[in-house]
Amino acid sequence: MQYSTFIPEQRTLMGPGPSDVSPRVLNALARSTLGHLDPSFIGLMDEIKALLQYAFKTQNALTMPVSAPGSAGMEACFANLVEPGDKVAVCVNGVFGKRMVENVVRCGGEAVVIEDDWGQQTDLDKVDAALSADPAIKILAFVHAETSTGVRNDAQALCQLAKKYKCLSLVDAVTSLGGIEVDVDGWGIDAIYSGSQKCLSCVPGLSPVSFSPKAVEVIQARTHPVQSWFLDMNLIVGYWGKGGKRAYHHTAPVNSLYALHESLLMLHEEGLENAWQRHADGHRQLAQGLSSLGLDMAVDEAFRLPQLNVVRIPDGVDDADVRGRLLNEFNLEIGAGLGEFAGNVWRIGLMGHACKARNIDHCVASLGKVIN
Amino acid sequence: MQYSTFIPEQRTLMGPGPSDVSPRVLNALARSTLGHLDPSFIGLMDEIKALLQYAFKTQNALTMPVSAPGSAGMEACFANLVEPGDKVAVCVNGVFGKRMVENVVRCGGEAVVIEDDWGQQTDLDKVDAALSADPAIKILAFVHAETSTGVRNDAQALCQLAKKYKCLSLVDAVTSLGGIEVDVDGWGIDAIYSGSQKCLSCVPGLSPVSFSPKAVEVIQARTHPVQSWFLDMNLIVGYWGKGGKRAYHHTAPVNSLYALHESLLMLHEEGLENAWQRHADGHRQLAQGLSSLGLDMAVDEAFRLPQLNVVRIPDGVDDADVRGRLLNEFNLEIGAGLGEFAGNVWRIGLMGHACKARNIDHCVASLGKVIN
Structure with missing residues (x-):
């Protein structure tokens, strides 16, 4: 051959x-590789965190990109928050809601599926009824922007329902972040993941995530270890945590992070x-x-x-x-x-x-x- | 700010x-992004598979890069091959052997740890004794090139021991591939993972893996689903599988794959x-x-x-x-x-x-x- x-x-x-990537981002991607523990790279990581906090509209300390595509960001949220036997209500009106159900089951959780037709919004009354019917439900999970149908679910109202029933909210913002309003702190989102290759217009391969202080408490108080070593936030925080020494966990995708930084910078410049x-x-x-x-x-x-x-x-x-x-x-x-x-x-x-x-x-x- | x-x-x-990345590879990285289902990208994927088969010295059909760093490649091997209750013998003489043990445990398996001092090779007699003592051991896992100690373990002899006791062999070749001999088919390796950022001199973020036909049978015959949706080879094969239609699983890290292709091309040119x-x-x-x-x-x-x-x-x-x-x-x-x-x-x-x-x-x- x-x-x-x-x-x-x-x-x-x-x-x-993936969407078109700006030449600025491609140029950033091709700059010379630094070591993942180089002090000047660690400065870049701090900026990426701050720019992601801006994009997500959050003060959450645990805000960083997972070193893999959006599907791994989804898995990071479920694997860290779901313990065996946990009940998770999942709103399904497209492919990505279904994928969430798969994640719940593979984490040993029990999925309570709230289904709506493809092309329709998740019905808030159904969600209210499901959460009110079962006080054991720990998490309400839904897709903000369903990439398979083009539907925007009402993230703000769904988060209010989660709060009403003392559930954590877990939100797929892969296609929404940067394209329509996402307000993590304002809406009270507890766990959220996105993708680099949609409205951020970065290359595919990274998944920004953010966890509220309440979600972090839940992760720290787990009785079973997170089933994924690679996605265990208790370990990853040692590398991405604020200030001071960074402990090696895995080798960060250095060049892709240059590109993410540049794409977030462009979003920040535009507003x-x-x-x-x-x-x-x-x-x-x-x-x-x-x-x-x-x-x-x-x-x-x-x-x-x-x-x-x-x-x-x-x-x-x-x-x-x-x-x-x-x-x-x-x-x-x-x-x-x-x-x-x-x-x-x-x-x-x-x-x-x-x-x-x-x-x-x-x-x-x-x-x-x-x-x- | x-x-x-x-x-x-x-x-x-x-x-x-990460090691120094050639300007050729950085240039490849920065080329314009294609969709992950674009027919011309699918041609590139076929070449990457063939070049990885060359690098690994294997005919294994299931040879492809995992869309995440080496630690995720490790997890892909364990999560696909280990079912709850499975016994896995792990040779530990450094950090990465220890990480393998973590993976076994988090997959619900039972790790039989064979320890040697840091800076020493894994003792073949100890491995023989451990495998002979427990016929229930399903997998022998070891690190070929221990990045934490600079030790080369005797991969060929360890694979022979795995065969002698009818175990699958699972090999960490993150630091060995491209730097010293790795002979997947010749040594009879059943599952192997590497990293893009070591002797392949590509940017960090990808983990080439390969599974023998016997390992594939084991994965297909599982009674429990693979606990990771993102790393489930039964699903990934639908995207990376040979010829014909490629089914969407997750969005491939397109630009990083351009870079991997170029770095493998350079290895192929050099021999x-x-x-x-x-x-x-x-x-x-x-x-x-x-x-x-x-x-x-x-x-x-x-x-x-x-x-x-x-x-x-x-x-x-x-x-x-x-x-x-x-x-x-x-x-x-x-x-x-x-x-x-x-x-x-x-x-x-x-x-x-x-x-x-x-x-x-x-x-x-x-x-x-x-x-x-």
């Missing part, structure tokens, strides 16, 4: 993530509120363009995610053919449907650096050429 | 890893045997230089790792002061001792791209200036 250096195509990434507004504006532009092509959005405007637009595939249009032509003729990636929605929808991402007028014009124009 | 773009110092990395020889030659040069400074190696020449040189700190020399001056005055990183060896030794890495005469000259000369 012959091998050679890989030169990727220059795509425009408007799928469900959170401006970033949310840019995503809202981009969504309006895209929705108008799609409407002009006769395409329908699959999700009600009231709870639609601006950064992930789920579009019905018109009858008679070949899903894979359209996506293939967009990729090959226009270097444009949009996403296929996932799970129940496979074959019925496209998912058009407007995430982070990708969410700009030029890309939206290009997407609408290209889609118009391909489907007409 | 004021934030700005982070420009790292240009260090020479001669610690226990495995030549890379081992380069490490052996570098070690000889370094050992002579250290000897001329009056410094002693802590490990017997017969089982010393060329890529990780553990050097006794002379009486009256301040460990932290020397490492600090090397870093600040010479931009040179060497490693501190770990665990039992903390404060007593330095660990000088000659790994991958870092293992070249220029670096060794610089290291010996700088160390000479600082300690004299």
Whole structure:
């Protein structure tokens, strides 16, 4: 077999993530590698923590990136908070709610599943009823921005319900962080994870997490060790903890952390509120363009995610053919449907650096050429 | 707080890893991001698998990089192969053997610990006795290249013992792969993990793994689900599996995989045997230089790792002061001792791209200036 250096195509990434990465972030990624215990790297880690606190709107001391993709961030939250036999209520209205159930079960917990239809919001009344019916439920887990359906669940109201029933709240913010409001302290979120490759527009491979002081107490008071050594926050805090000496736990993904720092810096420069507004504006532009092509959005405007637009595939249009032509003729990636929605929808991402007028014009124009 | 773009110092990395990363690899890292299901990325994945098979000397179909650092690769091997109640013999003569024991216990297994002194090899007679004493032992786990002590354990002989007692062999090759011979098929290794940031000289954050057909059978025949969703090989194989359609499992760390591909390509261009020889030659040069400074190696020449040189700190020399001056005055990183060896030794890495005469000259000369 012959091998050679890989030169990727220059795509425009408007799928469900990874999103387009800014050249600033790619440049940061390629800077020379430091040791993971180098004092100057430790200064960078402190800045990453502070910038993540800004992005999450939190003062939580235990705020840091897990050294692996969002799915590992999800697992970090469940593995640290769930002990064998614990009851966890999980709101399921898409792929990622289902994945949460898998996590609960694999941690030896018992999942109380609260199901809603794909494309609909989690029904707050059902959640209230489920939590009120079983006082043993320890955690309420839900997905803020369901990447498989384009639905925004009402994170603030769900956290209020968790509080009402003295549950911890555990939130998937993989697709929401940086694209729509996430207010960890204001809403009282106890554990949250996100991903680097969505609205933060960093390369994939890191999962920012944050735990409230109450969640940290629960983790410290566990009677069973966390089943994952790699994701055990009691150990990781020795490396990412505030100030002083950093104890080696695992080798941090140094260059990816350079990139995360630069992408968070860009978010900080723009300002959170401006970033949310840019995503809202981009969504309006895209929705108008799609409407002009006769395409329908699959999700009600009231709870639609601006950064992930789920579009019905018109009858008679070949899903894979359209996506293939967009990729090959226009270097444009949009996403296929996932799970129940496979074959019925496209998912058009407007995430982070990708969410700009030029890309939206290009997407609408290209889609118009391909489907007409 | 004021934030700005982070420009790292240009260090020479001669610690226990990460090692110096070639500009070719950093350039690859910074190329434009593709979607993790893009057909052209899937072609790259196939090449990475083939190049890893070359590096590991194996035909194992289940050979791929775990999307997280070496510690997660370790956990992937244990979490997939150990079921609750399983007995696992673990050879411990350093930090990473101990970490294996942690993994066994957290997977619900029972660890049969075979201990040897730090700085010594695992005693084959003890292993034979332990395996012969308990036919219920399912797995023999050991560290090939103990990064905390600089000792090479006799992987080939240990695998023979595993075979003799019908155990699976599970091998830590984090520091060995690419630096000394590793022969997965020839030695009959059933599960092996490595790290990207040692002798492969890629950036940290990925862990190549490989499982023999027998190990795959064991994983497929499990009665309990793998406790980690993120590391469950039964699911991951749907994304990394051979040919055809790739099913989404988690978002692959696309840019880090560009870098791994380039670093494996460089290894392939050089040739495995030549890379081992380069490490052996570098070690000889370094050992002579250290000897001329009056410094002693802590490990017997017969089982010393060329890529990780553990050097006794002379009486009256301040460990932290020397490492600090090397870093600040010479931009040179060497490693501190770990665990039992903390404060007593330095660990000088000659790994991958870092293992070249220029670096060794610089290291010996700088160390000479600082300690004299």
